[in-house]
Amino acid sequence: MQVSKKKVNPNLKNQIYQLLYQVIADIRSKKEAETFLNEGLTETELEIFAKRLGAAYYLNKGRSYSNIKANLRLSSATISSVAEQMRKGKGFENALQKINAEEWANKWAKRISKRFKSLL
Numbered sequence: 001m002q003v004s005k006k007k008v009n010p011n012l013k014n015q016i017y018q019l020l021y022q023v024i025a026d027i028r029s030k031k032e033a034e035t036f037l038n039e040g041l042t043e044t045e046l047e048i049f050a051k052r053l054g055a056a057y058y059l060n061k062g063r064s065y066s067n068i069k070a071n072l073r074l075s076s077a078t079i080s081s082v083a084e085q086m087r088k089g090k091g092f093e094n095a096l097q098k099i100n101a102e103e104w105a106n107k108w109a110k111r112i113s114k115r116f117k118s119l120l
Helices: 010-026 030-040 043-060 065-072 076-088 091-119
Strands: none
Touching (some): 065 076
């Protein structure tokens, strides 16, 4: 993966980034997100991004670098980079909050469903 050495006008760069952020914010379903990302990114770019999110998820769960490295096939440098981004910014934190909320909701939905089935 390589970025062109020819620089885009900074104002135009800002405009297209804002457009990208808005499109991502407006996506309403997993299917819509999947379609957009699969058409907008190469398979390699998507895998890189997914693995970085996976590293953040596993770091948040307390997994070791060696475990993450072995399972996600990432370098220690990449894992360290993700860990540093997690310490400095809010992007991964916000994403992980959404993931944790979804896991919590799924867990309780299963428990409630089992409880109602046992009452019937």
